[in-house]
Amino acid sequence: MKKTYYLLLTLLIFACNKKTGETKTTTISSTEDNKTVGKTNDIDLSGEEGKLLKIHNDISNAMGNVRNDSLLAISSKKFTDSLIYLIKNNKNTLYYPFKKLQKENALKMATSTDNNLKVYSWDNNLGGTMRFYNQIYQFSTNGTIIAKEHLASNDPQAFFSKIYTVQNSAKEPIYLIISKSVLSSKYSVQHINAYKINSENLEPAAVFKTKTDTLEHIHVEFDFFSVVDRPERPVELITLENNMLKIALVDEQQNVTNKNLIYEWNGDVFVYKGIR
Structure with a gap:
């Protein structure tokens, strides 16, 4: 269990420090869920969305009447890293609507009618x-x-x-x-x-x-x-x-x-x- 934890932590740190602008790919096998992503597929996506919403609130506060560019950069990177990690490590996000984030205009999404393709974008x-x-x-x-x-x-x-x-x-x-x-x-x-x-x-x-x-x-x-x-x-x-x-x-x-x-x-x- 400790080995799995440290492996995931190492992967997260590595992802956060990769140069922006490049394309990265993660594959999650539906037939080998436990081997690929451990317990992350059982995660409470609503709760994780709530955490992302709090980070987005920090972004909004940093863009307030007195703009705080340092806090804005930190919060924006945290939101991006957290969202990418959540989607890459939880296959069920393909079918999750992220309604709270969309309502707050923190995230834009579009899904194909057959539910096989979903695209996310955020400022x-x-x-x-x-x-x-x-x-x-x-x-x-x-x-x-x-x-x-x-x-x-x-x-x-x-x-x-x-x-x-x-x-x-x-x-x-x-x-x-x-x-x-x-x-x-x-x-x-x-x-x-x-x-x-x-x-x-x-x-x-x-x-x-x-x-x-x-x-x-x-x-x-x-x-x-x-x-x-x-x-x-x-x-x-x-x-x-x-x-x-x-x-x-x-x-x-x-x-x-x-x-x-x-x-x-x-x-x-x-x-x-x-x-x-």
């Missing part, structure tokens, strides 16, 4: 008008749950808002993840990234067929003030309905127009159909 609170988001991709494949983290460093990354799912002719689900980067109070970028889950990894899927190429990702750079009066948050510039993908068209000043680029799912790819 590290260390940016200015450009926001920096840490991310975790968590997915289930062949009885194994895998978690991959992407920590923001020089790249601000994006926060996740939605996952659409389509099925190709080989009966494979294709996951379309919607996210948004905040570059300033004025300029933002909305993304759609396509993935499929293979036996070991979350693999980019080239399913967006333009006139000249087939892409894994499409993005829209836009002036937020051109859509600031729209009621939905986050603003939805990329939507999928009845196999029709709509991507907002912007003008030369990056103002969002009332027209869209139209792509239609044919069972294997989204084929570009024009502007409407």
Whole structure:
């Protein structure tokens, strides 16, 4: 028991001291839970969420009327390290809603309809008008749950808002993840990234067929003030309905127009159909 404790402690210290900006992967086997993560799968996730919420309250206090940058950096790192450790060492987090953290806007999440893919994102609170988001991709494949983290460093990354799912002719689900980067109070970028889950990894899927190429990702750079009066948050510039993908068209000043680029799912790819 002592050996297990010291092993977990060593792994935690090692994870906390890894350089930010790199990607790390943890695999949790559903068939070897006791060997892989010990008792952590029996943990009270509601109680752990409460602990994370207290850390987030420290972050909010540090960002109060008199900003405490030192406390903010410490609390932000503590929140990130604690959340990553919890998700990586508890496979049941794939199905846990984290409602309290979402309500307090401490964590943004999106889950696929088949519950095999879940994405987490949270502001590290260390940016200015450009926001920096840490991310975790968590997915289930062949009885194994895998978690991959992407920590923001020089790249601000994006926060996740939605996952659409389509099925190709080989009966494979294709996951379309919607996210948004905040570059300033004025300029933002909305993304759609396509993935499929293979036996070991979350693999980019080239399913967006333009006139000249087939892409894994499409993005829209836009002036937020051109859509600031729209009621939905986050603003939805990329939507999928009845196999029709709509991507907002912007003008030369990056103002969002009332027209869209139209792509239609044919069972294997989204084929570009024009502007409407």
